[in-house]
Amino acid sequence: MTHPDYSLETEAHARGARFVAGVDEVGRGPLAGPVMAAAVILDPNNIPEGLNDSKKLTAKRRALLYDQILDCADVGFGEASVEEIDTHNILRASHIAMARAIADLSNRADHVMIDGHLIPRDLDISAESVIKGDAKSVSISAASIVAKIRRDRFMESLAQQFPGYGWERNMGYPTKEHRSALQTLGITPHHRRSFKLIHNI
Template sequence: MPPDFSFETAAHARGLSRICGVDEVGRGPLAGPVTAAAVILDPARIPQGLDDSKKLSAKRRAALAEQIHAVAEVCVAHASVEEIETNNILRAAHLAMIRAIAGLRVPPCHVLVDGNMVPRGLNHPCETLVGGDGRSLTIAAASIVAKVERDRIMGDLALAHPGYGWERNAGYGTAQHKAALLDLGVTPHHRRKFKPIHNILYQPAIATD
C-alpha cells in the first residue's frame, strides 16, 4: 500500500491546519552529515507519486523534490559530522529534525515524525509513525527532499575527495568505499567513531623484528 493522507486528514478534523511531516536520511553512512527535511503539504496540490524515497529511482526523486519545493512549505537542515561525533547519530538526527521544523516560515500545528521516538526538545504536538515514509504522504515528501539534498551534498564532497565513490554510494560502506579507506585513508568528513573508521584509525601496532 502506498502512503496516503489519512493521518493528515485526521489532524485536520481535529482543527489542526498546519501539519508537518519530518524525516531524516544519513544515519547509516560512514561519511557526511545527517540531513532532515520538514514539509507542510497543501492538500489541494499534492504531487502525484509520493512514496518512501528508498522505493524511488534517483531520477524520480529529483523530479518529485522539485515539485514538492514548488507547491509545499519546505525546510532542510543538517547535523554535522562533528555533531554526530560529539553526541551520537540518533541525537544528531533528532537535532537535524528539530532544526528543519524550526526553519519553517510559520510553526506547524502538529508534527508527524518518522520513527518511534519524539526528538528531545521538539516543542510541538506530534505523533510518531514507524515506517512513516511509507504511510504518510507528508513524511514521504520529507524523505524525498532530504534524500535528494543529502545526495547532492555527497556528490559535491566527492569532487573534493575522489575515489570513495560518494557520488554513487552517498557515504555508505560499500565495498568500493571500504577499499578506498584502506588505500586513501580517512577524510575529515568520515565519522571516526563509527566502527569501520575507528578500526582503521586505531589498528593495533604490528610488532616487527
C-alpha cells in the first residue's frame, strides 16, 4: 500500500514554485449542507506524521492530524452554500469552494494541486489536477482531512437544530435513516433542492 509523499510538491519547487498548495473538497454526494474545501501549504521541514486520504483514517486520527495541520501549515478554507449548489450545480459549486479556499491562504500560492481530474476555471495561478491526489500528495491529503473535519463538525451542529435526520452520523449523505426522515419530516432549508431525490419530494 503506497502512502502519499512530498514528491509532487518537490517537482513544483524545482520548476520555481515557492508556495505549493494541495486542494481538496468534501461534500459532493450529500443531500444536505454546503460543499467545503481546504487548501494547504505544508512546511517541508515540518510535515505531520501519518498524513493519508481522510477516508483511510480513523475519526480519532483525523481529529489529531487536523489540529497538527492547523498548527504547522498555512491553511485556507472555502465553502459553497446550498443556494450556490442549487443555482450552479454541485461540480461548479465545489470548484467555487476550492477557489475560495485558495484565496483564503495567508501566502499566495504560486502552484496548486487539485484533487480529481478537473481544474476550477477562473484560477489565475499555475495548477495541476491530480487523480486520487489524496493518496499521492501529502498536501492534498492534509486538505482532505481539514475539509472533512470542518464539514463533519458543521453537520453535527446542524443536526442539533434539525434533529431526526441523523446528520451527526450520516453528514447529510443519503443513508436509509436520512431517506426515511425525509418522508416523515420533509425537507429543510439545508437540503439541496436540485438533487433528484429532494426535487422529487
